[in-house]
Amino acid sequence: MSESRPKLALIASQGTLDWAYPPFILASGAAAMDWDVAIFFTFYGLPLLKKEIKAGVSPLGNPAMPMKMPFGSKGFQNFNWPIPNLVSSNIPGFESMATSLMKKTFKNKGVATVQELRDMCVELEVKLIGCQMTMDVFGFSKDDFIEEAEIGGAATFLSYAADANVSLFV
């Protein structure tokens, strides 16, 4: 079935700014290489289909992010993330700051924003599928999403992925 074009099937299950990058980077990269690509947005990843993406960086949920290690970072990977180690993950406003710094760093390094990467995916005809069950549970309606979004379930994903060259759960 995938004789002419290789096929990539992605599940995007996470909703923070940093973890929004991998599915959109892989999808746009593959589509640029003329692969047939679909992303199934489920769980915490579903809001990435919203008209306006509001993802942020969590100081709590990203274990390897040194910026959220106020109490020494000896045991941790040393990233050159430009955030002072003193910053506590309990300080109000920390998230906005971390998010803003991450966006600036990526911009300075010439990396596209999540919004831009998603636009690229749309242009390159990546299929963007929202998970029906997650919509029901969290109370989303199709109108909340960009108009290119389709709606489907686990069966939709599995049918698509069945003959994909690469399937990844992000």
Place this chain on the structure above:
Amino acid sequence: MSESRPKLALIASQGTLDWAYPPFILASGAAAMDWDVAIFFTFYGLPLLKKEIKAGVSPLGNPAMPMKMPFGSKGFQNFNWPIPNLVSSNIPGFESMATSLMKKTFKNKGVATVQELRDMCVELEVKLIGCQMTMDVFGFSKDDFIEEAEIGGAATFLSYAADANVSLFV
């Protein structure tokens, strides 16, 4: 090799209530579509094989869960999770509350419990494989698990997955 039935190979590596859903939903969904399915439970996901599943929702480890954002949620995806934003992730008893609310929401929306989904997987003859190495490290014995559980290692998973249509690490 997979001419008649498509094949799904899953690794379940996470142990909180929310992250227990994806592997069981995908597995039961695929099995209902008559796929041949196996889940390899390893790492933090191993206890999902225990006779009684005791998974909870962590306020710490789920970055995109707005309920654990006591200090403003501007940068975050806005879920309609019915938990007041004021609730601090440091408040004792928060986990029980979050877990209980998540269970209620899922129930109200007609979503099966993790326990029910696992039962469904057993009925649909999904292979449930516990990771030997994780058992050794964490001190589990086969008796701790449901009787349908098999025991295996990375090689067991790889041999199964080698000709699977879809393999996912959750």
Place this chain on the structure above:
Amino acid sequence: MSESRPKLALIASQGTLDWAYPPFILASGAAAMDWDVAIFFTFYGLPLLKKEIKAGVSPLGNPAMPMKMPFGSKGFQNFNWPIPNLVSSNIPGFESMATSLMKKTFKNKGVATVQELRDMCVELEVKLIGCQMTMDVFGFSKDDFIEEAEIGGAATFLSYAADANVSLFV
């Protein structure tokens, strides 16, 4: 293409000590079974290519790790991790202790260290590829990595994975 040797394509995206294990265990296991294996290190996983691995255990980012549940662990999976429940994730020095205890437990159980598993991967000729974009964003240079490391992008991974039997995003 993969007639003689099965092929495994891994993405290692996480940087804490615990989550460093799955890719190295799967990769060394597959290579020992004579599979052709590549790991693409990206995002928080990139520092796993550094000459000296300094990964630690995060008390924040591992939801199912009971040791970081100072406020009761009722809703949680009960691991036999030898860390007192009283320990607060906010206590300075907690990370070093958790990391040290994890290392000891693994050692006592005869599990190789991450460093040893990586050495094994090198010996078994697992391809170790660092993500160029992550290097640019975080300010890494090729000299920071072990000499066996290659550098590539999403296209490198996709080209490798296109005909892999199993692809996993860890």
